[in-house]
Amino acid sequence: MPEKRYLVTPGPTPVPPEVLAATAAPMIHHRSPDFRGTLERVTERLQQVFRTENEIVHLTSAGTGAMESVFQNLVSPGDPVLVVSHGFFGERFAAQAEVYGCKLTHLRYGWGESPNPDEVGAQLEKMGGAKIVFLTHSDTSTGVVSDVQAVAERISGSDGLVVVDAISSLAAVPLETDAWGLDVVITSSHKALMSPPGLAFVSVSELAFEASRSATSPRYYFDWERARAAQEKGENPFSPAISLFLGVDVALGMILEEGLESAYERHVRLGRAARAGVKAMGLELFSPDEDRSAVVTAIKMPEGIDGGSIVLSMRERSGVTIIGGQGELRGKIVRFGHIGYIDVFDVTTALTALELAMVEAGADVERSAAVTAAHEAYAEPVSV
Amino acid sequence: MPEKRYLVTPGPTPVPPEVLAATAAPMIHHRSPDFRGTLERVTERLQQVFRTENEIVHLTSAGTGAMESVFQNLVSPGDPVLVVSHGFFGERFAAQAEVYGCKLTHLRYGWGESPNPDEVGAQLEKMGGAKIVFLTHSDTSTGVVSDVQAVAERISGSDGLVVVDAISSLAAVPLETDAWGLDVVITSSHKALMSPPGLAFVSVSELAFEASRSATSPRYYFDWERARAAQEKGENPFSPAISLFLGVDVALGMILEEGLESAYERHVRLGRAARAGVKAMGLELFSPDEDRSAVVTAIKMPEGIDGGSIVLSMRERSGVTIIGGQGELRGKIVRFGHIGYIDVFDVTTALTALELAMVEAGADVERSAAVTAAHEAYAEPVSV
Numbered sequence: 001m002p003e004k005r006y007l008v009t010p011g012p013t014p015v016p017p018e019v020l021a022a023t024a025a026p027m028i029h030h031r032s033p034d035f036r037g038t039l040e041r042v043t044e045r046l047q048q049v050f051r052t053e054n055e056i057v058h059l060t061s062a063g064t065g066a067m068e069s070v071f072q073n074l075v076s077p078g079d080p081v082l083v084v085s086h087g088f089f090g091e092r093f094a095a096q097a098e099v100y101g102c103k104l105t106h107l108r109y110g111w112g113e114s115p116n117p118d119e120v121g122a123q124l125e126k127m128g129g130a131k132i133v134f135l136t137h138s139d140t141s142t143g144v145v146s147d148v149q150a151v152a153e154r155i156s157g158s159d160g161l162v163v164v165d166a167i168s169s170l171a172a173v174p175l176e177t178d179a180w181g182l183d184v185v186i187t188s189s190h191k192a193l194m195s196p197p198g199l200a201f202v203s204v205s206e207l208a209f210e211a212s213r214s215a216t217s218p219r220y221y222f223d224w225e226r227a228r229a230a231q232e233k234g235e236n237p238f239s240p241a242i243s244l245f246l247g248v249d250v251a252l253g254m255i256l257e258e259g260l261e262s263a264y265e266r267h268v269r270l271g272r273a274a275r276a277g278v279k280a281m282g283l284e285l286f287s288p289d290e291d292r293s294a295v296v297t298a299i300k301m302p303e304g305i306d307g308g309s310i311v312l313s314m315r316e317r318s319g320v321t322i323i324g325g326q327g328e329l330r331g332k333i334v335r336f337g338h339i340g341y342i343d344v345f346d347v348t349t350a351l352t353a354l355e356l357a358m359v360e361a362g363a364d365v366e367r368s369a370a371v372t373a374a375h376e377a378y379a380e381p382v383s384v
Numbered sequence: 385m386p387e388k389r390y391l392v393t394p395g396p397t398p399v400p401p402e403v404l405a406a407t408a409a410p411m412i413h414h415r416s417p418d419f420r421g422t423l424e425r426v427t428e429r430l431q432q433v434f435r436t437e438n439e440i441v442h443l444t445s446a447g448t449g450a451m452e453s454v455f456q457n458l459v460s461p462g463d464p465v466l467v468v469s470h471g472f473f474g475e476r477f478a479a480q481a482e483v484y485g486c487k488l489t490h491l492r493y494g495w496g497e498s499p500n501p502d503e504v505g506a507q508l509e510k511m512g513g514a515k516i517v518f519l520t521h522s523d524t525s526t527g528v529v530s531d532v533q534a535v536a537e538r539i540s541g542s543d544g545l546v547v548v549d550a551i552s553s554l555a556a557v558p559l560e561t562d563a564w565g566l567d568v569v570i571t572s573s574h575k576a577l578m579s580p581p582g583l584a585f586v587s588v589s590e591l592a593f594e595a596s597r598s599a600t601s602p603r604y605y606f607d608w609e610r611a612r613a614a615q616e617k618g619e620n621p622f623s624p625a626i627s628l629f630l631g632v633d634v635a636l637g638m639i640l641e642e643g644l645e646s647a648y649e650r651h652v653r654l655g656r657a658a659r660a661g662v663k664a665m666g667l668e669l670f671s672p673d674e675d676r677s678a679v680v681t682a683i684k685m686p687e688g689i690d691g692g693s694i695v696l697s698m699r700e701r702s703g704v705t706i707i708g709g710q711g712e713l714r715g716k717i718v719r720f721g722h723i724g725y726i727d728v729f730d731v732t733t734a735l736t737a738l739e740l741a742m743v744e745a746g747a748d749v750e751r752s753a754a755v756t757a758a759h760e761a762y763a764e765p766v767s768v
Contacts, residue, residue, distance in 0.1 A: 005410065005412065005418070007410075007411055007412065007413060009413050011623060012411045012412075012413060012414065012623065012626060013411070014410070014411055015410070015411045020408040020409075020410070020411075020627075021408060023407055023408055023580075023627060024404040024405060024407055024408035025404075026389065026391075026398070026399070026404070027391055027396045027397070027398055027399045027404075027574075027580060028389065028391065028396075028705070029391060029393050029396060029705045029707070030396065030581070031707070032699065032705055033699070034389070034705075060444070060445055060446055060449075060581070060582055061444055061445050061449070061605065062444055062605070062622040062623045062624070063622070063623065064604070064605050064621075064622040064623075065444075065445070065449075065605040065606075065622070068604045068605045071602075095604070096604050099602045099603070099604050100602050101602070188623070190411075190623060190626075196407075196411060196625065196626060196627040196628075197414070197444070197623040197624065197625055197626055197627075198444055198582045198624075198625030198626075198627075198628060217602065218455075218483045218484050218485070218601065218602070219483070220448070220452045220479070220480050220483050221445065221446070221448050221449040221451075221452045222449075237448075238446035238447070238448040238449070239395060239396065239446045239447065239448075239572070239574060239581040240446070240581065240582075241580065241581055241582030241625060241628070242396060242574075242580060242581055242582075243404075243407060243580040243581075243582070243627075243628075244580075244582060244625070244627075244628075315416065315417070321412070321413045321416055321418075323413070323415070
């Protein structure tokens, strides 16, 4: 039998068979009544998941394309922006701000730290306000989920637009686009929306659409107004990833049937299970040991153990795919993703494969404790 | 039984069941040995289809995103460019040139006309050369396939880079990237590559990579150098549409197994079949009545008949999807696509559905002649 595979990464995430089957339906035309219903239903369901009445712009691209669309649609060279980063993906916003010629202030937190709302507020005041403030909700490079609600509240008096990367957090961790006053929220299909990669979605407030009218950065494919105009007619401006839309539609139906509150609660319990297992094995957590860290669990490698080798060994020996550290954390940590179509048994499978790989690498880990600890933690009730 | 659907449009095109099945495989990680083989095989197979040894950059986007990537990677504001257009999609290059601040010369042919190589050469000389010359191989808005080989030959003495939109023509109509000296050739997954939409591929010459180094347009997601660097490691820089890659891999295998020459020949015969059927019905062709028009057959609507209504009626009555005219041709023509996973029986199904719709609309068409005429034309041998 060919080796069975287990995907326990924060994106792509495992895709439910119902969703995979939907993506394999015979091809239909994107400017036809056959597709219009899907497109409109996806928008309406996404509004429920984003918790917003704002327009949801569809883009056929990775999440990074959607991040770039913010610069294309909202900034002109020289515009002052504040990027608050706490990991690899927040720093990508800063890199894009440089590319688009923004006057960038970068409040850079260390990888593993969480932004402090008062410091963000003070920074914004010190720089005399910004046209846009960029926040990252979940940075999968570290496992930190930041307190976007508190940060947004602290800066709510300022004029700047608030942009949030919720690529890996939306539908896994509570996020309230309208109630928290978030002008732009970005997500993509292959994280907690448990669909294949290739689609990104951007919630855009009226204020943001207004700002786009005077922004001079060149844009065509990622133009939000063009997307809105087409979507109002039940279309996309360019050929969308039709089959992926069919999948996202089914996935959103499943998420809303489970209920967002239940999904949030399940993710808290999955995070607890992962952390309890890691600790029972005697390993140290890199990501915060808190309920909010419900997207990724990052684990420090003991002295002398290379994270990259552990990832390879888990895949080769057990067919389990997790990921190593990015950037400055390469080799130093390994990461489990536990968002989307993930159950506690996927987490315990990954824990067991990690245990086996660590033992083979000569690490001093506690045997036979992780699985039970994870299941016990998962069984504890939570209130979100 | 729910109404059966027939898709006879030039993009999306019908997707073979083997390709659909491949896209529905369980999700795998894009930075893993599981995916690397697919990615490298897709590149190598695409090089055979593009007939090039150049790098093939992968983009998760529609073809329009890949078109925009040319401006982002190759131009700086003020650069002189020549856009030669003969329809809706060529004019899109001109629109993008304006967005990116190029000094645009637009040699605009009427919709339905074919560019004249000598006129293109003379225009280029008159303007004192251009940094880039943009050509459209097949413009699906009209059905015209232009003689890119002759145009490229005529301008081969100039310094400018030659960029070709081969989105709907590649693998359907002969195109020789290296032999014709084409610096950049663009295609996408959902035309003659008979896969779902969502991926675009750009063949980029070393000269074009060199030019990209001094181009100042902002770019991040569509950055060709970033893509090349990742692809050299068997990866994409950002999460690619993994499931669509699995499909394209299978589709390319099928195309190369049929053989490019056979595919070209089949497309010539499909185009002949469509045109013979249309003429037998007593309708007038809008697209040229020549073998080169092997992508789309465009049909003039008789006085008093609205093309849009015919398209709707064909879908409602027969489950057959074709498309109407775009832009200035809206209502005036209807279009069959016959590229990719299309057989002569799909063409005759569309012809019959058209005949039924025309009769219902009160048009004076010849009954019962189209199908036989189409099959007879299809049976004639061709040499490409």
